[in-house]
Amino acid sequence: VWFGIAGQAGNRLSLEAEQVIFPGDRGQIRQKAADHALQLLLDRL
Structure with missing residues (x-):
């Protein structure tokens, strides 16, 4: 579940920013x- 959330969050990042x-x-x-994205989520906990 966590990896799915992280993946979705990562996909929402600007592609230009990712590059x-x-x-x-x-x-x-x-x-x-x-x-x-996963690290950002963990940092917020």
Whole structure:
């Protein structure tokens, strides 16, 4: 469930922002964005 939420949050990030913050191919960008979103969620707990 947590990973699903993180994935959805990552998908909502601006694609342009992802490309700037997480350089790499789309697969790597999506994974790093999901990891980043999960970390943000954990930081808020």
